[in-house]
Amino acid sequence: MSQNDSTSTLWGGRFSEATDAFVQRFTASVDFDKRLYNHDITGSIAHATMLERVGVLSHDEKESIIQGLTEIGRQIDEGQFQWSVALEDVHMNIESALTAKIGIAGKKLHTGRSRNDQVATDVRLYLRDEIDVIAKELTRLQQGIVDLAQREADTIMPGFTHLQTAQPVTFGHHLMAWYEMLSRDYSRLIDCRRRMNQCPLGAAALAGTTYPIDREQTAHHLGFSQPTRNSLDSVSDRDFAIEFCSFAAILLTHLSRASEELILWTSSQFNFINLPDRFCTGSSIMPQKKNPDVPELVRGKTGRVNGHLIALLTLMKSQPLAYNKDNQEDKEPLFDAVDTVRDCLRAFADMIPAIEPKREVMREAAKRGFATATDLADYLVRRGTPFRDAHEIVGKAVGYGVKTGKDLSEMSLPELQQFGGSIEEDVFKVLTLEGSVSARNHIGGTAPDQVRRAVSVAKLELADR
Ligand code: ARG
Numbered sequence: 009m010s011q012n013d014s015t016s017t018l019w020g021g022r023f024s025e026a027t028d029a030f031v032q033r034f035t036a037s038v039d040f041d042k043r044l045y046n047h048d049i050t051g052s053i054a055h056a057t058m059l060e061r062v063g064v065l066s067h068d069e070k071e072s073i074i075q076g077l078t079e080i081g082r083q084i085d086e087g088q089f090q091w092s093v094a095l096e097d098v099h100m101n102i103e104s105a106l107t108a109k110i111g112i113a114g115k116k117l118h119t120g121r122s123r124n125d126q127v128a129t130d131v132r133l134y135l136r137d138e139i140d141v142i143a144k145e146l147t148r149l150q151q152g153i154v155d156l157a158q159r160e161a162d163t164i165m166p167g168f169t170h171l172q173t174a175q176p177v178t179f180g181h182h183l184m185a186w187y188e189m190l191s192r193d194y195s196r197l198i199d200c201r202r203r204m205n206q207c208p209l210g211a212a213a214l215a216g217t218t219y220p221i222d223r224e225q226t227a228h229h230l231g232f233s234q235p236t237r238n239s240l241d242s243v244s245d246r247d248f249a250i251e252f253c254s255f256a257a258i259l260l261t262h263l264s265r266a267s268e269e270l271i272l273w274t275s276s277q278f279n280f281i282n283l284p285d286r287f288c289t290g291s292s293i294m295p296q297k298k299n300p301d302v303p304e305l306v307r308g309k310t311g312r313v314n315g316h317l318i319a320l321l322t323l324m325k326s327q328p329l330a331y332n333k334d335n336q337e338d339k340e341p342l343f344d345a346v347d348t349v350r351d352c353l354r355a356f357a358d359m360i361p362a363i364e365p366k367r368e369v370m371r372e373a374a375k376r377g378f379a380t381a382t383d384l385a386d387y388l389v390r391r392g393t394p395f396r397d398a399h400e401i402v403g404k405a406v407g408y409g410v411k412t413g414k415d416l417s418e419m420s421l422p423e424l425q426q427f428g429g430s431i432e433e434d435v436f437k438v439l440t441l442e443g444s445v446s447a448r449n450h451i452g453g454t455a456p457d458q459v460r461r462a463v464s465v466a467k468l469e470l471a472d473r
Pocket residue numbers: 037041097123124127331333335336337
């Protein structure tokens with residue numbers, strides 16, 4: 009590269025030698041940060057508008073900047089823009105194109121601004137828009153879960169601890185557990201949005217600027233709640249991206265748990281649900297196979313999002329104030345976390361309403377595992393047996409059931425009575441699956457009435473978003 013080339017970069021004045029070609033490629037970010045072009049243009053228009061208001065730009069200069077930027081935006085939309093790695097990043101590509109287009113006024117746009125506050129603003133604007141899309145998609149998923157839970161409020165399935173049959177629960181109740189996890193994710197997302205919604209513009213390189221800028225105005229123009237309060241912090245911290253990735257990692261962790269259950273339930277061993285063919289694929293060698301690829305992939309993608317969270321935490325760790333080039337590395341993990349969350353939510357929101365539960369199979373499974381053993385113990389306690397003794401008596405009855413292949417509800421009264429305690433004919437009311445679930449009729453319990461109650465609370469919650 010000749011000396012002329014080096015002085016043609018935006019900082020050419022200070023340099024007497026061209027950037028090494030590899031270094032140029034190594035330090036460039038345009039290949040991935042061009043994704044920010046719309047937000048970069050929006051931020052620049054707000055900055056130019058403010059510069060005119062405070063008298064730094066003339067009306068005509070401002071107008072031609074806005075017009076030029078708008079045209080550049082259109083060119084990029086249409087794929088007509090020439091990106092140049094020599095111009096390093098999205099900011100300098102657009103600024104150079106602007107100057108080429110409108111001349112001197114273009115060179116004035118960067119007055120009172122630095123790429124440091126510019127990029128901090130762009131990433132926030134980008135993430136804020138993405139958060140709004142993600143919030144809607146998360147709500148659509150939760151809506152689907154609530155509707156399915158309403159349909160399945162009376163459906164009985166085994167509840168598990170240690171993946172061993174524990175007590176009968178309703179399928180609706182199980183689904184509403186997912187809903188609760190996702191509600192907390194939603195509130196984490198909204199919290200993240202609220203905290204990051206401050207405008208860094210005006211922090212300039214690190215210390216602020218000597219021009220008579222109006223930070224309130226740019227913040228307001230861009231829909232931020234206020235300007236950031238410390239210029240060093242503004243250009244430096246990427247905690248908002250970390251926070252988003254932390255939301256994303258927890259969300260994906262939740263989705264991976266639901267995925268795992270869907271995968272188990274579609275197996276021929278469980279056979280609790282059917283997933284329509286459009287969410288599955290076959291095997292190239294085993295003709296009988298129908299694989300639950302969508303939940304498997306969501307489960308797998310949890311790994312990459314967790315990785316992005318660790319990448320950003322590590323990127324930020326020990327960075328001295330204020331801006332460091334390290335921060336250019338925030339974008340790829342953040343972008344990929346956003347894309348992954350959007351795809352996984354879309355897949356799940358489409359898939360949940362399509363689940364076809366096999367109610368009889370679920371019910372039979374609940375019957376097989378002595379799921380009402382606790383109910384029998386509670387029955388004995390109500391009739392005067394101390395809990396520990398009741399536990400022992402029921403343990404023996406279960407042992408007998410294992411040997412004889414009978415569920416508790418299938419034993420005769422004399423069979424049940426041989427293990428001790430006082431047992432009467434009314435015991436069969438608690439030994440039925442329906443009796444067991446409907447007895448757990450309190451806030452947060454598995455009774456069908458409680459599921460319907462939780463569903464109506466959830467519907468109000470969703471309508472309020
Ligand atoms: N591409 C850079 C980034 O993403 C923009 C800011 C560069 N600032 C600087 N002083 N080199 O962080």
